[in-house]
Structures are given as C-alpha cells and as structure tokens.
Amino acid sequence: MGEPSAAGIRIRLFAGLQEQAGWAERQWTADALVEATLTPRQLWQTLQLPGELNSVRVAINQQFAAADTPLLPGDELAFLPPISGG
Amino acid sequence: MGEPSAAGIRIRLFAGLQEQAGWAERQWTADALVEATLTPRQLWQTLQLPGELNSVRVAINQQFAAADTPLLPGDELAFLPPISGG
Amino acid sequence: MSWLSYLRSAVADAEGLQLKIDLHLEAFEPLACLEQWQRQLAASGPSTNASAAESVFIGRVRAAAADGTPLLALELEHYPGMTERQLQQLATGCCARHGVGSCLVQHRIGRVLPGEAIVLVAIGADRRGPAQRCCQELLEALKHDAPFWKREWRRDGTGEWLTSNTPL
C-alpha cells in the first residue's frame, strides 16, 4: 500500500494491467502538482503504463471519469483494464 | 361426463364458455355423421354456442386445429375460450 | 409438505434436454422445487453439471383482482391431458430453438391464494442469452398457448373469468 499522504495522488492499477506494469499502487507527490493541472492522461504517459490508454477506463475517487479530468491533491486515481464480471 | 361412445364425437367446453353455454361436455352421436363431413365450425353453429367462433380456439384430440378441419368418429373436440395461464 | 402433491409429472431427456413439467393441485414452494431439480440434475451424471447460466421466473397471485378490489383466490382451470401435452410441446420446441440444456416448469391448478406461486420456469444453459431468452419465450408461450383459465374470486363471493393475461 502507498503512503497515506492525503496531499498527493494515489494511483492504483488492477488485474492484468497491474501485472503488466509490475506494481499495484503508487503515490504521486503533491509538489509535482503545483505547476499546472495534471490529468489521468498525462499520468498514464508519464508513468509509461503499458498499452493504449483507450483500452482502459479511468476512475477518480472510485467513480468513472474522463481521461482529461483535472486531478486534485488527495484524489485516488485508478486505471481499470477491461472489466469481466458477473 | 358424456357416454363413452367411441364412435361419436365428444365435445368439451371450458371455463367461461362452459359457464355461458351451461354444459361442459356432450356426445355427438355417430349416425349424424354419415351424410357429410362435419367440422367444428358447423358444430359451433348447430349447437348454438354463445359468442363468436373466432373468439375461441378449437382443439381436436387435444391439439389445436382449424375450425374447418373435418371431424372423424371418435374425435374429441374442444372449444377453448381465451387462455390466461402462467 | 403440500408441494409434494404432484398431479402428474413428465420427465424427458430428448437430445440431451433435461425436462421436467409438473402440475400442482396444492401450493408448491418454488425454491424447494428448484433445489430438488438441481439435485436431480446433479445426480444424473457429471456431464450435466450445474449450468453456467440459469434463468428463473416465479409468478405469484396478486393481492388484488383486475378491477382493483381485494382478491380472495384465483381459480385455475385446465384441460387435463391437453394442458400437459401442450406444455411438453411448447417446452421441447422452445428449448430446442434456444439450444438450452435443462428446463423445469411447475404450474398450479385449482384454487390458488394471493401470494402463492402459480408458475415456475427455470432454464439452464451454457450462456446467459439463451437461458434468458428461452425462459421469457416459454413463459409467454405457456401464458398464451397452454390451456389454462383463471377465474378471480372476490371477497363478495362473485367470480369472473379472465379473458386475457396481465400485459407484459
């Protein structure tokens, strides 16, 4: 589990994406956020996550969100590979 | 129950139709059958059954059938008012 | 338990279809019937394991008559012989069209009280689509093409034959 730094952004990966990336959770520190708005799309690129962003779904604070939604300190961001429930 | 005369035609009514007609079952004797082909439509008219024939369904030997199907001695004919099962 | 009072029971295994149809003269418990059915399927061999998809429908008597007044009971008349035959034909055809593996139909006849089950349809298949579609289609078929007639008995002692089904 990442550090409980409420000011940063908690990033979570699941299932196949977690396995491909080799990690489940990271904390993006707050000081990297001061300059400009940060979006899930930018983080996806910066973190060099595997595959295409449009093959995954983005959730911010456990709600589906668009990949260009501005992130705020304290947000929980998740990249969700294709769902296969039920 | 009607007489078990295998050579005649057993006619059965159900539910609301039975109630309106005032009888559940009749035996149409075989000797009335010798002259010409007899159909459910003709019997409906001859017996002066209540309502329109096209509001009921016809079954011969417990299978749905057309109202103009020729009847044979020994047949079981039923007039079925609108179905409401399940 | 009165649900054991099966009137007639038809079990078929044509082309791998596991089929069971019963008319009940007394109240039956849908979940107990389902459980018994699943045990029966499990016992009939490892090849007929629990289906990946099972679609079930349970229909019960409403508390109110069609005109909104309180319902005392529903009387369900049938055509002995033809009803069973029709149910068998409708179920076999529907299951074959959808390629499903198992089919349970339980239907009440006689005097049925509000809240009691009238009909249970349970379809087992390898995929959810065929299971759901077959369950729906068979329910409509038996509502429209199996000889059953309902008479509503009201509190005032009057009764009236229904001439159509509740709309979908």
Added chain:
Amino acid sequence: MSWLSYLRSAVADAEGLQLKIDLHLEAFEPLACLEQWQRQLAASGPSTNASAAESVFIGRVRAAAADGTPLLALELEHYPGMTERQLQQLATGCCARHGVGSCLVQHRIGRVLPGEAIVLVAIGADRRGPAQRCCQELLEALKHDAPFWKREWRRDGTGEWLTSNTPL
C-alpha cells in the same frame, strides 16, 4: 455454512425499493440466499408482500477455460470500495428505470471453483416484463460497468486475465 461469510452488505430502501447487495469471499448458495431474502422481504411488512413476478439469474463457473482446456479455478478481483459503490448505483438506477420493487445482488470475489455460483440477481416486480427486463439489464450492467476482473487458472498452473465477457 460458508455462504454466510458476507464481506460487506448494503441494504437500501430508497423510494420503496428493497435492495440488498453482497460480495462473498467464499462459496454462497444462491437458493439459500434467495430464501433468506424472501423471508427478509416478508418480514419487512405486509405492504411488501411476495412480488407477483420474480425474475432470477444465477451464473456459475464453467468447467472449461476460454480456450477449452479444463479450468482449475477462476480468480475474481475487484476494486474494494468502488465495486460496492458501482453495484449500488447500477442497481438503484436500473430498478428505478423499470419501476421494480426489490433487488438482490450477490457476487463472488476471490477464488471460485467450477460449478460454484459467481453471481445471483433477483428482481421482484408487479409485472413480469419489468422484472425480466430489469434482471437482464442489471446483469449486463454489472458485467460491463462494475469493476470485476476474472483470471482463469488452468490445470498446468498458468493463469490468464480475461479481457472480455462471454458473449450474450
């Protein structure tokens, strides 16, 4: 009985809707859950009597993996917190759209063996159409919009994440 090991349970009664959602870490018995649910509904007052129409779906793990080889187990991962929230939102929305009265959703997580139940959806309504449509729609919604991921474990010890659902 291991099916009692509820992870989390959400019970809501918004606008008359009786809603219960559970995730199970261990095997659950769909019919036992249904029976308990019906008892709970019956106990919650005479106004919420047994629904005239109940549509139920039970999904189980197949014996074979997607590639046809024997399946050892299915691993079901979820997103704790979001999964429960999404299920709640999907169920509430779907039930409101169809105007149904009760909704039970039970879903497995963790390691699920062939034949074991993965999902149970039970919708109670006054008419069969809304019950059936809501049950189908909610099943599709939770298959596509609730964060669950399946990994197939084969006999040879290899595992693979599924990237889509079984076709309808």
